[in-house]
Amino acid sequence: MTQSDGPIGNLEGMEAVRAARIEWRLGQILSAATKLLSEQGFQKMLITDLAREAGVSVGTIYQYVNTKEDILLLVVNDIIESYRREVPAAMEGIEDPVERLAAGFSAYCLVVDSHRTGALLAYQESKSMSRVGRERLMQLEVETNSYFSDCIRDGVRTGKFVPVDPAVVSATLTMMAHMWALKHWYLSAMFDVNSYTRNQLSLITKALVAVEFQNGYAHLVDHI
Amino acid sequence: MTQSDGPIGNLEGMEAVRAARIEWRLGQILSAATKLLSEQGFQKMLITDLAREAGVSVGTIYQYVNTKEDILLLVVNDIIESYRREVPAAMEGIEDPVERLAAGFSAYCLVVDSHRTGALLAYQESKSMSRVGRERLMQLEVETNSYFSDCIRDGVRTGKFVPVDPAVVSATLTMMAHMWALKHWYLSAMFDVNSYTRNQLSLITKALVAVEFQNGYAHLVDHI
Amino acid sequence: MTQSDGPIGNLEGMEAVRAARIEWRLGQILSAATKLLSEQGFQKMLITDLAREAGVSVGTIYQYVNTKEDILLLVVNDIIESYRREVPAAMEGIEDPVERLAAGFSAYCLVVDSHRTGALLAYQESKSMSRVGRERLMQLEVETNSYFSDCIRDGVRTGKFVPVDPAVVSATLTMMAHMWALKHWYLSAMFDVNSYTRNQLSLITKALVAVEFQNGYAHLVDHI
Amino acid sequence: MTQSDGPIGNLEGMEAVRAARIEWRLGQILSAATKLLSEQGFQKMLITDLAREAGVSVGTIYQYVNTKEDILLLVVNDIIESYRREVPAAMEGIEDPVERLAAGFSAYCLVVDSHRTGALLAYQESKSMSRVGRERLMQLEVETNSYFSDCIRDGVRTGKFVPVDPAVVSATLTMMAHMWALKHWYLSAMFDVNSYTRNQLSLITKALVAVEFQNGYAHLVDHI
DNA sequence: CATGAATGAGTATTCATTCAT
């Protein structure tokens, strides 16, 4: 590490430096883009303004992305990666389907809350994406749905849940999480993420859990 | 109708003709815009293409709207008017809060289904609207929510509903109706509007109706 | 005149009526155009606004003129006709070249004053005219110049005037009259037409009249 | 110049380069605009054509001006700056009011001659300017007038000039200089700037200078 | 004759992207 690397240099080290710079630049661009996208939307966000906000030149941005749309994908991708990382991790190792679903839903809501702009983008800017970008997004939403629907199917099979259609319910849970971003203008006056999450979990529990097991999940249910 | 109109002409009649023409033209523009907006989004919809699609000239469009944004408002307004017309009408005269809520929700879903493009626009193109257009939209959503929340509060008071927060629940119902448009790409493979509506009503009923009354609403509940 | 004209009508009378109507309509258009042109200029004057101002429909205007430019020519022509009518009439029958020139200049200034808008138009809107319109204007200005230059030549020949170039001087007199319109924003705070005219005549007299005749024209000279 | 500039570069030098480029570009645009404006007028001059004439792209023009009107102001400003530079400089240090006035007038005529298009623009395109542009123009004409009127007042006080109204006379002198541009189509067939200037100076001298001093300014007076 | 709704060619302005330095 500390020894001289010679005139040709430590190739691996240079690669690492390069990768780190790329990471760093993309991070700059990502956070500047997130700010501007939430304020102005994709069409009104100018590359010029983005460059100023990120503290780099226009040319530099194009060294890291190929088109303006790539910047959108950068932001959307960021939240999707968070879903894939956080949601399964939260559900991991929990046997009881009710608790597992609750843990997954809570994790999902927390990711939405910490990436509100990105969560909205999928709804607001899908028309700004290419066909492939759009389809990838749908594909990933189906993937997330499956974490929930597997769990629901499991609960229905074991009798913890009343018989429901796992597809609608999982989609509805996803929607409820997104709702925190979509209706934040309305909900944030009354709730924070945690109270919102508990409130919706309460509804979900009452709707899904079989009567004979309801008492066991009182800790998930809000009593207003 | 049968009397002579005199030399100056039938002024009232001329006004009526004018109003009818305006109505007709706006209808042409509205349906052409609805088509193009759903295909391409607001930014990519060119006035030139809209004119061709509507079968009129560019100049004619600008005789009926002042800016491109007005065309967006035209479409959004159309669905909003449908909500205001259909939802209260469907709830009118129904005493029982559960039945009333179900009727309102069903009506809402049907309106969404028949105006899917317009329903999406509020989510996709809000950044293309002026501040006033956006605020008007929020205002009207709050209004629709109140139809539901009044009903829920009523049900909670009379003990038909378990205690819930009317604000979240009504917002969630609205969201569930919008969900039919937002996730149509996913849901339409499994459901039509009616089965979707019943499915969600089934969840809602289980979540909201107090246990001792659940049996009375079996007709609202899907048994898969 | 008073007898019935039968079904075919009095053709001559009808012609007269038609001519009178044309006259009347052109008068309406002329005065509306004069107003709007002075307020907004040619390019910003819309035919639609002109129609409203004149109290007729757009179509009616086009029944009396062929193009928008014709409306400009209408106004310009109006002032030119006034020059041709008033200036020679004022100079008519005056023998003395100094008095004749003074009479012509005064008449010219009065016409400019009563048609200020039209007088400006030749300077402001020449680029809005076709080549022929522009050339006709120049031609007519040369004609007016000649009233003055003939008179000056006459005065120089008889020794009343010092030797000067009739072309520059006559053009300068024309310019001084136009100046009342061109610099009205500046001059009107200090003068009315008459005092302005006397002031300029005073200068002209001192510049042109031979010293030995100066005393005879004291009535033309302002003593401040 | 010779010292090393260090890693950050010569910031002052970069600023200077930038300023020089702006100067150069504005010069390109100015001369192209002057040409097209004189040929076609403001309304008919297209930005597209201007770009071609200037040898740059449309986008580049908009990097140096904000609106089409700014281009007009660029040209008008150019001549106004010349007046302010040349006229006082020419009058500077000349004691005798007659000689001083003659020097100022000559300088003014030369500026008009070398910027004929710009001089016309103030008359032709004032309606194309914003209120502030127009008012600035008037303000600056009043300023130029004051160079002359101060001089005239001086001459009247010392008895070199006959009593005249300095305001009208100075305005008339300004007008006479502008006249070389306004009536160039007529005057250029007979004169060049110098002979025109002498001719008018000759008139002015005869009109203003008191009889007892006239002989001293024979060199200003044309004897045809 | 009068009307005024319909037309559509014409144009200023924007902004993602490039590339010489």
Added chain:
DNA sequence: AATGAATGAATACTCATTCAT
């Protein structure tokens, strides 16, 4: 690698003119 000046295709909106009623 970074810069930012230059590019030019793309597009909303205007308004003189027409013509069916």
